[in-house]
Amino acid sequence: MTFKTLDDLEPGQRVLVRLDLNSPVEDGEVQDNRRFDRHAETVRELAERGDRVVLMAHQGRPGGDDFVSLDQHADILAEHVGHDVQFVADTYGDEAIDAIESLDAGEILLLENTRMCDEELPEEAPEAKADTEFVQTLAPHFDAYINDAYSAAHRSHASLVGFALALPAYAGRVMQSEYEANSSIATREFDGQVTMVVGGTKATDVIDVMNNLGDKVDQFLLGGIAGELFLRAAGNDVGFDLEGMDFFDDQWEANRETIESLLDERGDQISLAVDLAYEDENDERGEVAVSDIDEKDRAYLDVGTETVETYDPVIRDSEAVFVKGALGLFEDERFSVGTVGVLRAISETDCFSVVGGGDTSRAIEMYGMDESDFGHVSIAGGAYIRALTGAPLAGIEVLKQD
Numbered sequence: 001m002t003f004k005t006l007d008d009l010e011p012g013q014r015v016l017v018r019l020d021l022n023s024p025v026e027d028g029e030v031q032d033n034r035r036f037d038r039h040a041e042t043v044r045e046l047a048e049r050g051d052r053v054v055l056m057a058h059q060g061r062p063g064g065d066d067f068v069s070l071d072q073h074a075d076i077l078a079e080h081v082g083h084d085v086q087f088v089a090d091t092y093g094d095e096a097i098d099a100i101e102s103l104d105a106g107e108i109l110l111l112e113n114t115r116m117c118d119e120e121l122p123e124e125a126p127e128a129k130a131d132t133e134f135v136q137t138l139a140p141h142f143d144a145y146i147n148d149a150y151s152a153a154h155r156s157h158a159s160l161v162g163f164a165l166a167l168p169a170y171a172g173r174v175m176q177s178e179y180e181a182n183s184s185i186a187t188r189e190f191d192g193q194v195t196m197v198v199g200g201t202k203a204t205d206v207i208d209v210m211n212n213l214g215d216k217v218d219q220f221l222l223g224g225i226a227g228e229l230f231l232r233a234a235g236n237d238v239g240f241d242l243e244g245m246d247f248f249d250d251q252w253e254a255n256r257e258t259i260e261s262l263l264d265e266r267g268d269q270i271s272l273a274v275d276l277a278y279e280d281e282n283d284e285r286g287e288v289a290v291s292d293i294d295e296k297d298r299a300y301l302d303v304g305t306e307t308v309e310t311y312d313p314v315i316r317d318s319e320a321v322f323v324k325g326a327l328g329l330f331e332d333e334r335f336s337v338g339t340v341g342v343l344r345a346i347s348e349t350d351c352f353s354v355v356g357g358g359d360t361s362r363a364i365e366m367y368g369m370d371e372s373d374f375g376h377v378s379i380a381g382g383a384y385i386r387a388l389t390g391a392p393l394a395g396i397e398v399l400k401q402d
């Protein structure tokens with residue numbers, strides 16, 4: 001581990017902690033999710049050892065419907081921590097400073113959405129962020145800065161990189177565990193086969209990962225939108241948008257050359273679906289062999305049963321399995337066969353496994369699997385993708401500095 005952790009920090013400090021509580025917001029209501037549960041462990045540890053704990057986090061982006069105050073986040077977090085979390089509707093003004101200075105040992109305070117402070121965005125070099133009034137005003141009130149926001153660490157924003165230069169900086173528990181698991185494909189040598197399950201809707205992201213990881217991954221098992229694009233490149237009449245869809249055509253144009261060269265150069269490492277599932281005229285799941293598709297006239301919403309049967313032994317023979325993206329529209333049970341099939345196979349073997357992506361990891365609880373049967377279930381999306389390819393994350397690079 002190349003950064004300092006909470007083990008290196010004496011208890012009883014005034015700590016400024018960056019979390020990532022960015023959550024789905026439905027009709028103005030912040031939805032509870034894994035991020036609260038995970039960060040609660042770091043927050044509880046700090047409070048229990050007698051630190052004065054001040055938390056920063058962001059929610060949404062300015063202008064978006066989910067760009068809301070963090071008052072609800074404080075209540076949700078408090079439930080997970082099992083301890084009161086105070087909230088102040090200010091980022092670094094007098095109200096915030098008063099609240100910070102009034103904290104007793106073991107108390108927890110959440111500041112307002114960092115993105116409500118003009119200097120938080122845009123992305124700039126850490127030195128420029130450290131020079132902002134936001135950082136310069138808050139930093140003197142603390143002994144240490146702790147970054148636990150692994151899933152936002154790819155952003156060079158003030159609360160993620162600026163404070164690390166202004167204060168002694170440490171990684172929180174979430175930062176530590178996410179970093180270790182998500183970087184392992186780039187940093188670790190596995191004795192046996194390394195497999196990556198690739199699916200979901202963000203085909204451009206996952207194709208980029210495949211392009212970068214060809215030497216590290218032995219087998220890619222494809223599904224979802226990326227899977228259909230690869231089937232198209234392999235000469236099948238699928239992988240384009242029907243009326244009312246916008247999954248395929250833009251991503252095809254953007255990735256066509258990469259897909260073709262991947263198939264050309266690494267075809268034997270890439271497994272494609274042999275059958276696909278769709279909604280039939282009775283609203284039931286229908287399946288068709290890819291070789292029988294002459295013309296795409298319906299949406300394909302999952303890989304077929306035979307495909308799962310060919311992917312299953314590959315997973316069971318693997319030393320490590322990384323998942324990025326679902327193999328189908330698993331939120332609809334009829335189209336959950338591919339995603340649940342591969343996740344269940346992973347959970348039943350003792351391979352090292354990492355499941356990433358906010359949407360895909362939801363399938364674990366939705367279909368009654370136990371999170372403890374997976375090596376690591378990441379709470380990161382964009383940061384996970386970057387870590388898989390070995391790309392540095394701005395918020396982690398600054399923690400590595402002395």
Ligand SMILES: Nc1ncnc2c1ncn2[C@@H]1O[C@H](COP(=O)(O)OP(=O)(O)O)[C@@H](O)[C@H]1O
Nearest residue numbers: 200201202224300301327328329357358359360
């Ligand atoms: N064939 C498909 N058609 C429509 N949606 C799909 C299909 N395959 C996968 N999905 C969707 O992909 C989503 C996950 O993809 P994505 O957002 O890229 O991954 P994550 O958020 O897990 O990183 C799931 O919500 C699933 O419904």
Ligand SMILES: O=C(OP(=O)(O)O)[C@H](O)COP(=O)(O)O
Nearest residue numbers: 020022151152155380381382383
């Ligand atoms: O939720 C987040 O990213 P993710 O959707 O890639 O997991 C992070 O909080 C970063 O948010 P941003 O993409 O608005 O900078």
